[in-house]
Amino acid sequence: HMVEDTSNLLQHVKFQSSNFENILTWDSGLESAPDTVYSVEYKRYGEREWLAKEGCQRVTRKSCNLTMETGNLTELYYARVTATSAGGRSATKMTDRFSSLQHTTIKPPDVTCIPKVRSIQMIVHPTSTPIRAGDGHQLTLEDIFPDLFYRLELQVNHTYQMHLGGKQRDYEFIGLSPDTEYLGTIMIFVPTWSKESAPYVCRVKTLPDRTWT
């Protein structure tokens, strides 16, 4: 039996997901007292039973990490929060249907930019996620998204860009001028899900050419 819903105790119950780190967040209502406590439950779409999330029962904070509980990529989930005021009033609100594949955003990649005399090397490091494969090993974004690729842009004196891109991790912009500053931006793209990370930016200066000195 659903408890009476009074939205002035609780609002904006939703998942915030980034690189498959799935955090449930909510806001207190307009009339919530500081001593209001919150309890979280979750379940898979298609199942009846709600499961209580250990560690997020009768808490005063307004977030709860459900990453492990919502880690199956073929499943969709719901979560709900019950707010209980000191006076015994309570309200329950549920999230929309959540799919981490659809809803997770992609963080900027981790990149090492290595300047040389006439080139700049860029090494993209794999991004691990909390998602585990059947054998328990942690999956990377590349494992999860088969069509994931990197896009690298090097801005050359504000007039044009050099583009490199692909699935590999090691790139080198060649044919550059020595002792010159360049701005590199590196992004992750997942076309089928229309996902695009914010850029990793590196500003590097090529080394001076000492061959004739």
Place this chain on the structure above:
Amino acid sequence: VAILPAPQNLSVQSTNMKHLLMWSPVIVPGEIIYYFVEYQGEYESLYMSHIWIPSSWCSPTEGPECDITDDVTATVPYNLRVRATVGAQTSAWSTLQHPFNRNSTVLTPPVMEVTKDGFHLVIKLEDLGPQFEFLVAYWRREPGAKEHVKVVKSRGIPVHLGTMEPGAAYCVKVRTFVKAIGRHSPFSQAECVKVQGETLPLTL
């Protein structure tokens, strides 16, 4: 009361996936005529023929034409119809005689600008929208030279193609590819640039 005549001579002009529905204007001296455009895809015409969907940009519109590009979002035949209104008067619908399918669009060779910056070969391509990819072919102008091919998706910004060898001339040509209809445009005319100077060679 004279009945408002329906628009006549409906036709669609489609170039590079921009689709323009046109018709002859209805003239009523001293009055401003407004037109309403509606469409239905093959699904609607087969399963729910009573359903017509108002065009995104032309319900209503004043001019005797309508950009239906945002309405035609599948590669199937679309029925299109227009009617005129002035005040409380509304004309009968006029329907396009032959349904329009976007796979009939005319694909033109893309406009490109080839420049060089030192030993860098740079190309700038016109922005034709997200449906287009550009297939760029470039080669060193000498007998038996190998043709390099690059797919460029970025639009409207200068992009580095390759690093040239001093004293050599390089040529570029480009064509478009549209995923949604699986068709290419013809290649553009080739454009060539020459690199001055005789310093150390840099490989391409």
Place this chain on the structure above:
Amino acid sequence: QEFQFGPCRVEGVVLQELWEAFSAMKDIQAKDNITSVRLLRKEVLQNVSDAESCYLIRALLKFYLTTVFKNYLDKAADSRIRKSFSTLANNFFVIVSKLQPSQENEMFSISESARRRFLLFQRAFKQLDIQAAQTKAFGEVDILLTWMEKFYQF
């Protein structure tokens, strides 16, 4: 870019456009408040062989076109929804019209396996009130698109 459901190839459909159309109608999913029933369950979509996939996708899309979508557009009064709905329906129509699964005898066991999966889905659909079933099936188009992605070649 094309779909390859086993031997069945489908060009001319951009998956991203289907996702964009569905996202514009996401509010309809929120109207499905039967959270304890999922029509496109694991038994319907998981471990489908390539050979089976052509039969299954054809049955599912035909059902959506003839049963789920057919009654939905009447109710979708908002023109933004109607436009997105038309995009989805017409692109599903393109896919179905290009699927030509083999009818040869040796494929009977595979097509039968696909038919059993489809019947699981259809039975679950029929157990609900028709209105609720259409809303739920419509809200599960994202599950269908997620599954179709596995057969999309970039």
